[in-house]
Amino acid sequence: SYYLKAKRPEDVAARTWYSVDVDASVESGNVFACQFHPEKSSRTGLKILKNFTEM
Numbered sequence: 001s002y003y004l005k006a007k008r009p010e011d012v013a014a015r016t017w018y019s020v021d022v023d024a025s026v027e028s029g030n031v032f033a034c035q036f037h038p039e040k041s042s043r044t045g046l047k048i049l050k051n052f053t054e055m
Contacts, residue, residue: 004035 003022006012013032014024025034032052038045 003018003020004024004026005021006023006026008028011026011028012023013027014034016022016024022035024036025032027033038048041048
């Protein structure tokens with residue numbers, strides 16, 4: 001399986017454990033990326049997307 005391991009730890013916005021440490025999201029400047037599918041995460045995922053669009 002593939003997973004994100006950020007080169008710069010200071011860019012990691014969220015991390016989770018899934019048999020290994022996975023950097024779930026990173027941000028640097030005006031770039032934001034996530035490893036997971038927030039749209040499949042029910043209300044919490046929809047809230048993440050809503051918050052992102054309101055930045």
